[in-house]
Amino acid sequence: MSENILVDIEDLHFTYDGRPVLQGINMRIPRGKVVAIMGGSGCGKTTLLRCIGGQLRPSGGTVRLADAVVSKMSEAELYRLRRRMGMLFQFGALFTDLSVFENVAFPLREHTDLSDEMIRDLVLMKLEAVGLRGAHALMPGSLSGGMARRVALARAIALDPMLVMYDEPFTGLDPIALGVIGRLIRTLNDALGATSIMVTHDVQESLQIVDYIYFLNGGRVVAEGTPDEIRASRDPFVHQFVHAEPDGPVHFDYPAASMQADFSLGGGYAGAA
Numbered sequence: 001m002s003e004n005i006l007v008d009i010e011d012l013h014f015t016y017d018g019r020p021v022l023q024g025i026n027m028r029i030p031r032g033k034v035v036a037i038m039g040g041s042g043c044g045k046t047t048l049l050r051c052i053g054g055q056l057r058p059s060g061g062t063v064r065l066a067d068a069v070v071s072k073m074s075e076a077e078l079y080r081l082r083r084r085m086g087m088l089f090q091f092g093a094l095f096t097d098l099s100v101f102e103n104v105a106f107p108l109r110e111h112t113d114l115s116d117e118m119i120r121d122l123v124l125m126k127l128e129a130v131g132l133r134g135a136h137a138l139m140p141g142s143l144s145g146g147m148a149r150r151v152a153l154a155r156a157i158a159l160d161p162m163l164v165m166y167d168e169p170f171t172g173l174d175p176i177a178l179g180v181i182g183r184l185i186r187t188l189n190d191a192l193g194a195t196s197i198m199v200t201h202d203v204q205e206s207l208q209i210v211d212y213i214y215f216l217n218g219g220r221v222v223a224e225g226t227p228d229e230i231r232a233s234r235d236p237f238v239h240q241f242v243h244a245e246p247d248g249p250v251h252f253d254y255p256a257a258s259m260q261a262d263f264s265l266g267g268g269y270a271g272a273a
Ligand SMILES: Nc1ncnc2c1ncn2[C@@H]1O[C@H](COP(=O)(O)OP(=O)(O)OP(=O)(O)O)[C@@H](O)[C@H]1O
Pocket: 016, 017, 021, 039, 040, 041, 042, 043, 044, 045, 046, 047, 048
């Protein structure tokens, strides 16, 4: 594998209960880049992140991270690998009974033997990086949505990860907070010398901050390119996302039986009384 590629995904397949979700994904993500993954609801974006993080084992193909095949790692190796990965999931999910300081300190206490003084300095540095050093004593319940997301970001980078994965980091944020989080994702990535993968529905923000975008549909990569290539693209998938069109090749409804079969007149639905 080229020295420069941090994440190399080859012909990745994943199946839930016999239902194929990922059907031959190929991606090569160079070190230092911020990459967005987009696609309609349920197309497999979160599943892909979980295969990269080793929480799910693929049914076929490989994910290589640095020079290691993630799906072949033992539990102990995966645990060590996760120390080098930061993850920020939808809504940030802070521990509500821990202060801002303790939330950011959590991965440091969990994964290192650093002294309390060292942990204190590192936590305050990470909080400073997201503009919240002054908020270290607050409890999550007293933070705005944007502040809570910034604390989650500080926690995700607490261990100086080589790879940071974001699952819909902008969900539920107002446009100003969204812009702040977007810029932080970019600047923290560059300051840490990390690589970032972001699953998001926010095309406009992504076009401002990322180096490359992949579009998924039906468990496959259907389009990809740099922000300039994406803006200029005539691909119908890309066009639908960039212009937020409700109709197009991406269907937003989960596949269902016909209305006639599902509703009582059709007599086919056995779910509710
Ligand atoms: N634990 C599970 N068991 C069975 N099926 C699952 C499970 N988790 C997800 N799926 C299914 O796998 C498909 C892909 O889910 P995934 O969460 O990866 O999609 P997504 O692209 O991240 O969607 P969204 O944008 O709505 O979050 C969906 O159809 C979903 O219903």
